[in-house]
Amino acid sequence: MEEAVGIRWHKLITRLAGNGFPAAQIHLDDEGPRLAMVFRALSGDPGLTIKASTERSINTWRPLAHRLAGTGRRHALAWREADALRVPESLAVFPDKRMNRDLYLWLTAMASLAESDTSDDWLQANQQLVLKTLAAYPGLTGLYQRLAECLVDIRRAQRKLPAIQAAREAVLQAALLTPDNLSRLPAAPGEPWPVPLWLYPRAEEVRSIPSAANDDGKDGESNGNGKVRQSKQRKQGRYIDDPNKRNGLMIFRLESLFSWSEFVPVDRCEDDQDDDDAERIAEDLDYLTLSRNPSTSASRIKLDMDLPSASEDDIPLTDGCLFPEWDWKQQQLKDNHCRVIPMLPRNAEPAPMPERLGALANSLRQRFEGLRPQRVWEKRQPSGALLDLDACLHHAAQVRRGRASSHPALWRRETARHRDLSCLVLADLSLSTEAWADNTHQVIEVIRDSLHLLGEALDAGQDDFAMYGFSSRRRDHVRFNLIKNFAEPWSEAIHGRIKALKPGYYTRMGAAIRQATDILKDKPAEQRLLLLLTDGKPNDLDVYEGRYGMEDTRQALLEARQAGIQPFCVTIDQQAADYLPYLFGQQRYQLIHQAAELPSLLPKLYLLLTGRAN
Template sequence: MEEAVGIRWHHFITRMAVRTYPQASACFAEQQASLATVFRALSGNAGLRLALAAEQRLKTSRSWVQKVAGSGLRQALAWRDESCLYLPERLDFYPDAGLNRDLYLWLAALAACSEPRQHEQQHKAQAQQPHWLLLNQRCVTLCLQRFPGLVSVYRRLAVAEVEQRDQRLTLSQAALPREQTLRQAILQPGSVSYLPAGPGDADPVPLWLYPQTQGPALSRTDDVAATAADHPAAQPKANIRRRATLTEDPDGRDGLMVFRLESLLSWSEFIPLDRTADDNDDEDDSLRIAEDLDVITLSQQRSRQASKIRLDLDLPCAAEDDIPLSDGRLFAEWDYRKQRLLPDYCRVIPMLPRAVAATGLPAALQPVARRLRQQFASFNTQPQLMRHQLQGTQLDIDALIAQQARQQQGNGDSLAPVWRQPQRNQRDLACLLLADLSLSTDAWANNDKQVIDVIRDSLHLMGEALDASHDQFAMYGFSSRRRDHVRINMVKNFNEPWGQQIHGRIKALTPGYYTRMGAAIRQANEILQDQPAEQRLLLILTDGKPNDLDLYEGQYGLEDTRMAIIEAHRKGITTHCVTIDQDCQDYVPYVFGHLGYFRIERADQLPRMLPRLYLNLTGLNS
């Protein structure tokens, strides 16, 4: 009974403490597509993207009901960095849903007029004054001057915000001067140059952008940067950007001994990791704890033991690894921050599966393969022998006998079509399939197959179809482990015949490491450029965005991949990306172009859709 009463009391007091309008809320997920278009268009940078902002703890004024309910302690604030705008998951400050949607639009436009470096410079110049006050007024004024059509939108939002602050806030006498100054800055941006002091934090203004961190900026050491991998298993369930700080690690010489002496023989159990809060290995618990943290603390310890264990335990020994065909080649990489190519920066190593056994096409794929071969055989580009020609290189014996019979009957022609002439179809095409073999392909596509199984099936069927059409084609896979180890797994080169040996190599494909896509694409560009075909097509199969263990993540990886695609187009190579990443709309159109990619809803659709896509790309369906 006590528990039931407690639950009802909690629900009641929580509802009483709400000072917003959930029934009129606007959701980020519903507005994301249109906001991304507006943000990129107004800022002039198509590489910028949108993401969710994490809630952070604030020391603002609260009513007594909120204090009883324990609410009003955290709030998600809009902010941006050099590559992304972070917005709250839901906006419900105003009773009109249209105003809440307009607030999303206004924040996107305001971010387009804001440069992240301005925040840092202003913070250093005015350490004692809240730099966001002056900066936001300046950005609001600039935004209204640059986009006059938003003046009426901002006026409505400003008036509604001032009205709602009367109802939303419970202020002490000491906080009133600061609040009056904020309201003046909202209604008349640019008119305030000083913010009076007050207790706690100033109540946030939803119409403004706030700094990324309230404390000193995070400075990443080489070790931290090198081990900040974009591992699928390490991502929070919600794609929310959080604050981070660095901390000094204990040296291990102080404090109590917290392990048994007999464990000293097992050094793998004694690794210098921060286990102060919880040592639970449950991934769901770890992610839940991370979501509850305001600040995630990173170690500055110079030791690389943890990263070595994480990286190298999964590496096979040389006797079991794929066979390297050479020492590799060096390729450039695009550094968007320096706006230049870094020469000889990545080493691409061609690999061949070890101990591959020749095998046939899997029995489950044979019915589909027969249909594809029949369909693609009609597009055969092999030379065809044209009969009954007026000129040619060989006599058509049947046509000659018929002509002689007609002449004996007095019906013969002086110019008789009695020749045979080989004639090649007009299409001259070389296609290279480049498959992503990163760690993420080890995930399950459905209840029966992993993503790597789907990729294998796709390569089997695609090879059967292209072999029937006699188009020139090659197949490669790729993964990476830092810039000096980009693996290109050769499945079939352009000179090899399709057969059981190739099926064996496809069967031997396994998930690799990470996704340094730019280097793999540059290697594929060189292979395709050596082909004398009139049309050259690079078809990329992937399930995620570019990433690697070093700084090759985020916008850096996207910009390098985009530059590799631009280089391919300059060489006359047509590129197309086939992705099963359901969150690809934020980055794939920017990297490959709006018409340069195709998203498959479910991974298990890939084997059926890939040949059909090839027909569309090569114009064979017309």
């Protein structure tokens, strides 16, 4: 009985204390592509992505219903970071869905003109940003006025504040309605109720601490079980003191008994099993508290990801070549920063095409054989196999006129017109390709099948092509796996190399693209295509992640275009639309929603890229 009453009471008080309009709620997942397009159209930083923000605890005055229900403490706000625009994961501020969509649009427009750092005066900074936004985009004036007036009406109707907080609220409402009337907030206890039309300062940064004993001082590691759980929200973090300092005391209370003892960091056994509730608990926490401890799971991954012995590893063909890398913070190229090592799969024995791909391979060969360069008869040639009757008649007429050439072109010869095209296929062989693309296929299996079938198709069409794979482990070990170079014929030896491909390490994409660009530069073809197959973002163990890796990849692609090479990306990463337009440009990438479809779709895509689709 008590439990039933408690459940009903909880539902009642939560409903009475509820904020917003759930019936009109919209989600960032649905609006994200539109907002990304608007952000770039408004000349926002193209390297920024739009992501969900986490809720923050705000010490603001709350009505009695909120205090009884325990709500109103945490709020999802919008702010801008160096590499992302953070907006609430969902919006239900207004009673109309259209107005909530307009709110997302307004925040995006403001962020396109905002700096990553805000001034100390949050109120005046937002007023000035509103004026700047309206001056740059006058068409948003009506939208802003409509949102501001509705928000002020909602705030007036929902809260009856104490006198001192009411005075501050009046200033906020006046600033919303008339942003050109710059003012300062009067002092009042706590913080004002959040304003969803404005941008907030970034969440507090995690303070830096000394490296742990098991860190090498350069690289960050991931969790040790190989399974990465990603949240759409960003959590605030803070570090606690390292227990190795041995200067802490613990207070232990057992009923009314107090005892004091020194904390000793005993090396206890760890449970390698995942906590099924860990993800849910992390979502509920305001802060994620981090500790540097000698027995971290990251220390295990260093052993797992170490390079194999020379006798078990792929065969290095040379000591490698040095390539530059783009440092986007310093806006300069670091010369000779990365070493790319060409490698050949070990124990790759010649093998036929997999039988399960035979029917599809035959179909592709028949289609591409019909696209082979056709042999044509060239007329009026100085030499050839047959006389050209038209040329002979024309020459006889010129002889009668006295205008005949002393070296008449009277012959016909048959020649083949070759397509002036070279294609290099670059496959991502990072560790993430070991994951399952669906219930029956691993990503690496999908990539192998795609290379088998695409090679069969290009060989049947007599196109000039090469195939390579890549992965990396820091900047001094970028593996560039040889599958087929331009000089080798398509054969069972190539099929054997494809079968021997296996997941490698990380994805230092910029260095691999620069190596592929150098190879294609040596081809004199008029059309040179770089086709990249990948399943995720650029990343590596060191600083090569996030914005750094993306900017270096983008710079490498710009260098390829300047060399006359056409890069194109095919990916199965479902979040690729957030970053691939910035890297490759619009219409220069293809997202595959079903990984199993890649082997059959890739040859069709190749025909489109080379302008030979029916």
